[in-house]
Amino acid sequence: MINSQSNKIRVRIAPSPTGLLHIGTTRTALFNYIFAKKFQGNFILRIEDTDLERSKKEYEKDIVESLDWLGIKWDEYYKQSERMDIYEKYIKKLLKEDKAYYCFCTEEELEAQKQYQISIGQAAHYSGKCRGLSKDEINENLKEKKPFVIRFKIPDSSKKIVFDDLIRGKIEFDPELIGDFIISKGLKKPFYNFAAAVDDFEMKISHVIRGEDHISNTPKQILIQEALGFSQPKYAHLPLVLGPDKSKLSKRHGATAISEYIEKGYLPETLINFMAFLGWNPGTEREIYNIVSLIKEFSLENIQKGGAVFNVKRLDYLNGFYIRQKSDKKITELCIPYLIKADLIEPLNGDCPDGVHCPETVSLFEEEKPEFKIKESNEIIDFDYLKKVVKTYQERLRYLSEIAELTDFFFKAQLEYDKDLLKWKDMDDKQVFDTLDKLEKILSKTESKDFNKENLEKVLMLEAGKAGDRGKLLWPLRVALTGKKASAGPFEIAEILGKEKCLKRIGEAKELMK
RNA sequence: GGCCCUGUCGUCUAGCUUGGUCUAGGACGUCAGAUUCUCAAUCUGGUGACACGGGUUCAAAUCCCGUCAGGGCCA
Numbered sequence: 001m002i003n004s005q006s007n008k009i010r011v012r013i014a015p016s017p018t019g020l021l022h023i024g025t026t027r028t029a030l031f032n033y034i035f036a037k038k039f040q041g042n043f044i045l046r047i048e049d050t051d052l053e054r055s056k057k058e059y060e061k062d063i064v065e066s067l068d069w070l071g072i073k074w075d076e077y078y079k080q081s082e083r084m085d086i087y088e089k090y091i092k093k094l095l096k097e098d099k100a101y102y103c104f105c106t107e108e109e110l111e112a113q114k115q116y117q118i119s120i121g122q123a124a125h126y127s128g129k130c131r132g133l134s135k136d137e138i139n140e141n142l143k144e145k146k147p148f149v150i151r152f153k154i155p156d157s158s159k160k161i162v163f164d165d166l167i168r169g170k171i172e173f174d175p176e177l178i179g180d181f182i183i184s185k186g187l188k189k190p191f192y193n194f195a196a197a198v199d200d201f202e203m204k205i206s207h208v209i210r211g212e213d214h215i216s217n218t219p220k221q222i223l224i225q226e227a228l229g230f231s232q233p234k235y236a237h238l239p240l241v242l243g244p245d246k247s248k249l250s251k252r253h254g255a256t257a258i259s260e261y262i263e264k265g266y267l268p269e270t271l272i273n274f275m276a277f278l279g280w281n282p283g284t285e286r287e288i289y290n291i292v293s294l295i296k297e298f299s300l301e302n303i304q305k306g307g308a309v310f311n312v313k314r315l316d317y318l319n320g321f322y323i324r325q326k327s328d329k330k331i332t333e334l335c336i337p338y339l340i341k342a343d344l345i346e347p348l349n350g351d352c353p354d355g356v357h358c359p360e361t362v363s364l365f366e367e368e369k370p371e372f373k374i375k376e377s378n379e380i381i382d383f384d385y386l387k388k389v390v391k392t393y394q395e396r397l398r399y400l401s402e403i404a405e406l407t408d409f410f411f412k413a414q415l416e417y418d419k420d421l422l423k424w425k426d427m428d429d430k431q432v433f434d435t436l437d438k439l440e441k442i443l444s445k446t447e448s449k450d451f452n453k454e455n456l457e458k459v460l461m462l463e464a465g466k467a468g469d470r471g472k473l474l475w476p477l478r479v480a481l482t483g484k485k486a487s488a489g490p491f492e493i494a495e496i497l498g499k500e501k502c503l504k505r506i507g508e509a510k511e512l513m514k
Numbered sequence: 515g516g517c518c519c520u521g522u523c524g525u526c527u528a529g530c531u532u533g534g535u536c537u538a539g540g541a542c543g544u545c546a547g548a549u550u551c552u553c554a555a556u557c558u559g560g561u562g563a564c565a566c567g568g569g570u571u572c573a574a575a576u577c578c579c580g581u582c583a584g585g586g587c588c589a
Contacts, residue, residue: 240585248586306521309526396554485553
């Protein structure tokens, strides 16, 4: 047996660029990454793009950008499409050593055979019909340009294939039941199991940490390794990430791509922390982990065997937690792209067409005084103004994109809401009108320089207290200013809006009640 | 259909290796209360699980067997 192993830990993640980077794949990437870093090993990113029709450059870009955004850094990067010669070399080797053979069976033949096998209650697998083809027969078929596949010849010895899974223990398979599987279509289109086995060896992968859905691929890969004289990596099969119905997480369960979560405004630390706990836990009651502490605490022994349901409620909770941890400045910087995207404001110094990934947004904040224009009113506002707005809503945010709908009233020239919303409990139009009128008078008397939260609170709470039920005064005030049934408190909002706008909005509310 | 994996609150899980400290712990959710003009945040409390059936044992969530259920892969 060729021994390619040094003691160095080398792991890989092997996504196909046939779709956006999936949560499940990313969780596997995370575990591989922290495992590698824990043991000073290497983490390899291998793009499995042998399926040239379905592989897309844009998806490869998405994989790279998403991992990068999460802070999962690879040490080596490979693309299978650039390694075709290697696979072909090994295919030829197997052919030459009679460990694989040409198969010219047609789809129809195969299908008929399968149906028959199922009908007699047999495992459906290839019969080995083309095993016995002579050299001449093969050459003749090749000359006729008949399409062919290369099949792996299951060795006759019927010994069980056994491997020791680091998470699940011994797993056994009967090679008889596998059948001569296809390793390549023609000579130049290697199939998944073959390319993976070859690459894992060539790349000196020490541990294959992957999803449970690959358990049944493992015996095939082991067979290939044995036929080629490769050493065997250690295997660890992770539990699957599940949807609410307990089946493998997929599109029909909703958002499954990391980029979708980025766009919605989840933080990388949230996703890291959350994904780590999908199938792993430290065995203590601590639940907040960043990538560094994960590397420190991680252990394959603490990995769960059963699948884990992806619970968005919990993700939201965690994201809210991390959002609340952010400094005023930081959270404002993070929210601004979403305000821009919602078409509420636009940056004055520098264009920023498209929020989150936009490099201009980042550079924006490096300028001394970034300024913005409110789209509806053309007013110019500065970073500090936005900071006040965002800060007011920071503790209410579950994900960043919510900022737009929560704070849009700060940027609207005209509020639109049902006039009945202004009524607290059983107030009638007249009572609301009088209340607004009273508010108008009090606020007009307040000097602009005293138009701040503390002062307003002092004055208005005193007034609100007189009525007994403070809602009678405060609710109409808040609705007049925001147009919403739920919002932050009226005093802080009033301060940000400023005297002039507050009076204008109260006046507009009065109009509604006339 | 065949093979394989799994099974503790609705969800993520601790406990299972080395049976007793488990009247099964934590977190999210949910419900109630406090706070409060609303929402959120925060605090307090409640709710809620060892899939089932047999063993083994003085004693089983923990060990053994079976059943059932769910999932994955292949085609």
